[in-house]
Amino acid sequence: MGPVAGFSRRDVTDEEAAAFDLDGFVVLRDILDPAVVLAMAEPVDRALGAPETADVGAFAGKGEQPAFRAGVDHWRADPAFAVFSLDPALGAISARLLGSGAVNLYEDSILVKEPGAPFRTEFHTDAAYFHISGEQACTLWIPLDEVDASSGALEYVRGSHRWDREFRPNLFTVPDSIPGTEGEPVPDVLGDAGLRELVVGSALGPGDVAVHHYRTIHGSPANTHATRRRRAISLRYCGDDVRYRFRAGMPVRRTQRGHTDGDPLDPLDCPRVWPGA
Ligand SMILES: O=C(O)CCC(=O)C(=O)O
Structure with a gap:
């Protein structure tokens, strides 16, 4: 693929595409222009x-706490x-990782854990929530803040996109x-020594993109940081x-x-x- 339009700074490498295929996730360092990502702070x-x-923190019933809103x-x-969501740069990144000729947007999300928000994002797969089938679907998780395990960086269960299992969606x-959904409950990843060993997370900042396959089990810890927000856009x-x-x-x-x-x-x-057009 030649240079791409939009706001990416570089192409996905062969190594990154192979890692996504094998592990079900990959961190693309410095792939976007941080200024364009940070321009999304106001929106x-x-x-x-x-x-x-x-x-979504309200589901956990912990009373008045710094918010986790999605x-x-x-x-x-x-x-x-x-x-932002329809920028061809993001489509090109997804096309390369998914091995697809064309790419369509399924949805965008915001996921904001305020400083001190004591809520984990429980482990889940995106496949459980989406009305789609197929193998070529992924999420680009794009942070607007420096994020690490102490402030809620995403964590993945390596290789879980290849498990032949259908999980139920949870309350996040x-x-x-x-209630009313089908499949098996997501296993207790942190309570199972074998699964816990497969959990991988990494620190990220604006300009980095963490991409996971829609069948990859993932979640994130609470934001224990006193002053740092944890804002992310997922596409x-x-x-x-x-x-x-x-x-x-x-x-x-409706659509x-x-x-x-x-x-x-x-x-x-x-x-x-x-x-793109
Ligand atoms: O940001 C989070 O804590 C969870 C994000 C997530 O599950 C997703 O983007 O698919």
Whole structure:
């Protein structure tokens, strides 16, 4: 692939693509222009108050605490998110890692743990939440702050994208599965010595992107840092082999209604990102 449009600084290397394939995640260091990532600080703060954002820390029932808020589908209402999420640079990165000719956006999210937010993100797979099937789907987790294990850097269970198992979605800050959903509960990763050994996390900063396959089990610790926020944007992209597959118990968005299992993604629901226009 030649130089890509948008705000990436470099291509994905062969080594990075091989690591993603083998481990189900990869950290792409210094791949984006940090100024463009940091320009999303204001839209992220705006999205914290938007109707599509929830106080997911509240599920954990710990009373008044610094918040962990998460939102989804901001690109539909806020042009700043649309420009960012649909940037061809991000589509090109996903296409390369997924081995796909084309890439469509499934959704964007914000995930903000305020300083001192005492909430883990419980281990889960994205596949459990998305109404899709196929192998070519991934999430780009893009931090706006310096982040490490003490402030909630993402952690992955290496190789879990290759397990032939379907997990239930959970309530994000508690391990309980969402009622009415199907599959097996996510195992207690930290309570199982064998699984715990497979957990990998790394410190990241603005300009870095951590990418995981949508079947990779992942989660993150609390933000124990006294002053540092942990702001991230997650972008979910799908490749050529992805089709709709509706999952019991999960909300269906308006733009997905009318579709059935096996249908190709509707560009009004999941716009094309790569190749760009
Ligand atoms: O930011 C977090 O703590 C969780 C993020 C996550 O699960 C995701 O982006 O898929």
